[in-house]
Amino acid sequence: MERGRSTGPQHRTVVALARALSLGEEDSQRLIDWAREGRLRDHWTRPTGLAELPRSVDDFTGRAAELAWADDFMRAGDTPGAAGVALITGAAGLGKTTFAVRAAHVLRPNFTDGVLFVDLFGMSAQPLPAQDALTLLLRALGTTDRDMPPAPLERASLYRSLLRERRVLVVLDNAASEEQLRPLLPGGGSSRVLATSRRLLAGLEGVHRLSLGPLPPDEAAELLTGIVGRRGSSDGESAIGELAEFCAGLPLALRIVGNRLVSRPNWPVAEFADRLADEERRLDQFRAGDLKIATAFGMSYQQLASLSQQVFRRLSLVPGRDFDADLAAVLGGVPVADAWDALDDLVDLGLLQDSTSGRYRFHDLVRLFARDRLKEEEPAEDRDALAERMTAWLLQTATTAGRWFEPAYARPDRPDTHLSSPDEAERWLHENAGNWLGALRQAAASGLHSVVLDCAESMRWFSGRWMHWPYWQEVFTLGAEAATALDDPAYQAPQLTHLAQLHMVPPPDPETMLRYAVEALDLATKKGARPPQLAWAHMHHGRALMRLGRFGEAVEPVSEAARLFKTAGDVDVYCQCLGTIGECRRGEGDYAAALELYLEMAALTGDEGSGMTPSIAALSLPNALAGAGLCLELLGRRAAAIEKYTEANTLFERQPPSGSYARSQQRLAIVLAEEGRTGESRHAYARAAELFEATGDAESADRCRALAAGAT
Missing domain, CATH: 1.10.287 (Helix Hairpins)
Incomplete structure (x- = not known):
């Protein structure tokens, strides 16, 4: 003393x-x-050595919003039912412990009676029992062995009593379960508990929750620069940025990469980047001493039941960035209900990320770990069979989904699929685009030409509803190559016409469009193609000429296409031909003749008894009205033009964004401005900017946005 x-x-x-x-x-x-x-x-x-808070790393970077959240939690008054508990969750390697320790050091001055830290060993085979944790905490709070209550409930009661009388921050790291954590939570007062867990611990009631995610790219690069110290300036920002990108925002991966560079100061960063670029070897490169990414992920993997492990590793075969329970069930070889349970387990342990839309995705490095588990635990022939089963299911579903949008004459029966309506089919095709496109590539590489051709052919009508998707050219190129491999000119010509049509999408390429169209027409004519296929070839030949400004030449092939379609009873495409001829007449300056054609087209699409497929009629009618509006505008009949544009845009609004809608909205804005209706014009320009942005036409979007700000 x-x-x-x-x-x-x-x-x-x-x-x-x-x-x-x-x-x-x-x-x-x-x-x-x-x-x-x-x-x-x-x-x-005085320091006791019991439950002492670990040191905070000097190069801690980012997490400003999360630290502010922790500060708000500490300063908030006692909330009924909340019991002063903050729970930090996230996948392995996201730096939960590092963040909690950093936050505790920052908050330490606010806790006059000290800060305690206990590792609960939640990922080990034998997590720390709650009774043992209570014993450790009570000793740290000054309870002697003589005064230690023998019964667990009495220890928990004494622990809560001591916390209520003091202002203590208790950090409980790596919790295994709600059962382990509940006895360690305060019952009120000024003390706080900051807990971390890989599991969501959804059963805990009334706690404040924070889910840690990967670091954003700028913070990841900053952290890596801080770890490597002086090397950062000599290696250059681009090299550090490339390495940080391979780490995908995972702090543990960044720590390992930085430590390896620091331990080998003469090791060229470019060489390390080359190693990480090799996806087959990438996971093995994330190791430094006793730090290893695979070990961190493996601890979570070992917590799973065997069925969840099976689903997890097989999901690494998914070609796209995300997936749903249906695809998980196909790969797992289990009912959908069991797939949901497995996915819940994976999300709970942070091995998958979920979204409100019911879709799941891997962190990039977790996907590599899952793929390694698949290679280690399942034979090559089983993996090949799984990949084939997944590819077959994806392409079958995509093909039947695409058939929902075919005209009634081409699809006499409803597609045999779990998708029960065009809306469901469209949603599935959008959400799973990366997956069925990946399956199409795999099928093409495997020589499954018939399957590839069927899928590509089924997308003919659906592609018109999603023209700005950048992969249609690849889809129809694969289809044309499959038709060539099958020596089937009857299908090769339609695939070429689809490719021709795609080159109408902004920015248009009419020369390439004409080349494909001429090739398709030549093939269809020489090989005796069926009348509908010949009609399509004529139609796209005419459209290509029209896009090149050769309006007079274009009328003849499009008129021939219209005749063939009408003879075949294909009212859907006959209606499109009317619109194309109308566009040619407008291009020639005959606005009155063009107007008549657009009005005939609108009458046909608006007539429920015309025989048109309802979905195609709904798609065609606003285009016909917008064409009529443009002709009226060119004829100087602005009031009538505004009426037609407004009618067209009301119908367009019910459909996905398209270039046609954007252009119609832009024309409406122009005419409104000419009529002196400035406020309405600005609103129309702003909406046009949004539509152009959605369809990838940034230049038009910027122009409309500027006009919206200064329209007069």
Whole structure:
């Protein structure tokens, strides 16, 4: 005590002093009680080595919003039912412990009675029992073994009582379950608990939750630069940025990469980047001493039931970036209900990321780990069979989904699929685009030409609803190559016409369009193609000429196409031909003749008894009205033009964004401005900018946005 090493005398010393001073019984007890309080204060204020907070890393980077969240949690008043508990969750390698320790150091001055830290070993084979954790925490809070309650419930009660009387921050790291964590939570007062877990621990009620995600690219590069220190400036920002990109925002991966570079100062960064570029070897490169990405992921993997492990590793075969429970069931070889349960387990442990739309995705490095598990645990022939099963299911579903948009004459029966309506089919094709496109590539590489051709052919009508998707050219190129491999000119010509049509999408390439169209027409004519295929070839030949400004030449092939389609009873495409001829007449300057054609087209699409497929009629009618509006505008009939554009745009609004809708909205804005209706014009320009942006036409979007801001 004289040296300042202690402020509380030992019990036997106080008893000896009381006897030597001949104190009475009451005074002796008062002295002993005061001394005991001093010992407790001394035990708390001097380092004990029990539950000591680990050091915070000096190069901690980012997480500003998360640290602000932790500060708000600490400063918030007592919330009924919340019990002063913050739970930080996230996948392996996201830096939950590092963040919690950093936050605890930052918050430490606010907790006058100290900060405690306990590792609960949640990912080990034997997590720390709650009773043992309570014993450790009570000792750190000054409870002697003699005063330690023997029963677990009594220990928990004493623990809550001590926390209520003090202002303590308790960091409980790596919790395994709700059962382990509940006895360690405060019951009220000024103390706080900051807990971390790979699991979501959804059963915990009334806790504040924070889900950590990967670091954004700029913070990832900053962290890596901070780890490598002086090397960062010599290696250059681009090299550091490339390495950070391979780490995909995972702090543990960044730490491993940085430590390896620091330990080998003469190792060229470019060489390390080349190693990480090799996806087959990438996961093995993330190791430095006892730090290894695969080990961190493996601890989570070992927590899974065997069925969930099977689903997890097989999902690494998915070609796209995300997937749903249906595809997980196909790969897992289980019912959809079991797939949902497995996916829930994977999300709970942070091995998958989910979204409100019911879709799931891997972190890039977790996907590589899953693929390694698949190679290690399942034979090559089983993996090949799985890939074939997935590819077959994806292409069958995509093909039947695409058939929903075919005209009634081409699809007499409803497609045999779990998708029960065109809306469901369209949603599936959009959401799974990366997956069925990947399956199409795999099928083409495997020589499954008939399957590829069927899928590509089924997309003919659907592609018109999603023209700005950048992969249609690849889809129909694969279809044309499959038809060539099958020596089937009857299908090769239609695939070439689809390719011709795609080159109408902005930015248009009419020369390439004409080349494909002429090749398709030549093939269809020489090989005796069926009338509908010949009609399509004529139609796209005419459209290509029209796009090149050769309007007079274009009318003849499109008129021939219209005749063939009408003879075949194909009202859907006959109606499109009317619109194309109308566009040619408008290009020649005969606005009145063009207007008549557009109005005939609108009447046909608006007539429920015309025989048109309802979905195609709904797609064609706004285009006909917009064409009529443009002709009226060119004829100087602006009021009538505004009426037609407005009618067209109301119908366009029910469909996905398209270039036709964007252009119609832009023309409406122009005419409104000419009529002096400035406010309405600005609104129309703003909507046109949104539509052009959605369809990938950034230049037109910027122009409309500027006009919306300054329209007069």
